Structure formats: C-alpha cells, structure tokens
Amino acid sequence: MPEQTPAVHQKAKTRRPRVTGVGRLLILVYGILALAATGRSVFQIIDRFGEAPIAFTLSGLAAIVYIVATIALIAPGPVWYRVAWYTISFELAGVIVIGSLSLFAPEVLGLTSIDPFGRQATVWSVYGMGYLFIPLVLPILGMIWLSKNKPVSEAADEPDRAGRS
Secondary structure (H helix, E strand, O other): OOOOOHHHHHHHHHOOOOOOOHHHHHHHHHHHHHHHHHHHHHHHHHHHHHHOHHHHHHHHHHHHHHHHHHHHHHOOOHHHHHHHHHHHHHHHHHHHHHHHHHHHOHHHHOOOOOOOOOOOOOOOHHHHHHHOOHHHHHHHHHHHHHHHOOOOOHHHHOOOOOOOO
C-alpha cells in the first residue's frame, strides 16, 4: 500500500464531511417525513385500502422514496450522492404530478375528496398541503444542498505524477 504524502494526509484530515450544518437539519426533516409518510401509508393500506387503492399505493411509494432519500443523504460517497439526486428528483416530480392530479383530476387517483387533511389525503396530495407544503419545498432545498455539497472524488486526494497535491 503506498504511503500518503503529508499534504495528502493533511487534505484528508481537513476535508469537511457532507453531513454538517444545514445538511443535518435537512436530513432530520427527511427522517421525520419518512416516518410520517410510512406511518400514514401503512395505516391507510391496512385500514382503508379499498377506498383509494391507487392513492394509498402511491402514498406507500412516497414513504419508500423518503426512506431511501434519507439514507442517501446520510451515506457518504458518489454512489449515494447520485441516489440522493434520483430520489429527491423523483420526489419533486411526484409531488407535482400527484398534487396536480389530486386537485384537477382526483378521480384518476380514486379520490372522492380533495381535502388535504381528510381520510384519503396522502403526503403528496394537494402538493403536500396536509404537511404544510414541506413535501413541495423540501426537494428543492435538497437539490440546492446537494449541488453545493458534491462528494470529493478520490482522484482529488491523490498527488499528481510530479508528486504535488
């Protein structure tokens, strides 16, 4: 195993981890939303699946997306960084599509009511109104945070051929 030069060793020590500052708050909110969406969707699927099976299945999908996004935001490395981008992008698309359908064509989702606090509401119904629009704003904030906290490639830690770092 090649020895690290002092400059490379120093760079590795001073590199800031991705999960700091605002990132911790973002991850906390994602974790809370993952728990809330999971609890709600499991209850809806067990208790009243027959009322709106499409909406409640999509609610379960939203819960999975929030769980994976939370893990991806915490886990280090470029692969998890890409997973975070994919899940958060999917989340934003889901909020926009499901939110629009719940408002303008609720029957497509099998909804008989568009009440964002009602029996059939899901985390993405009416753009997340039942969750204070956090599902609409959170992916935008997540994308901004991800764009400013790109993972450092391993190649950046290695000295160039001349031995400089």
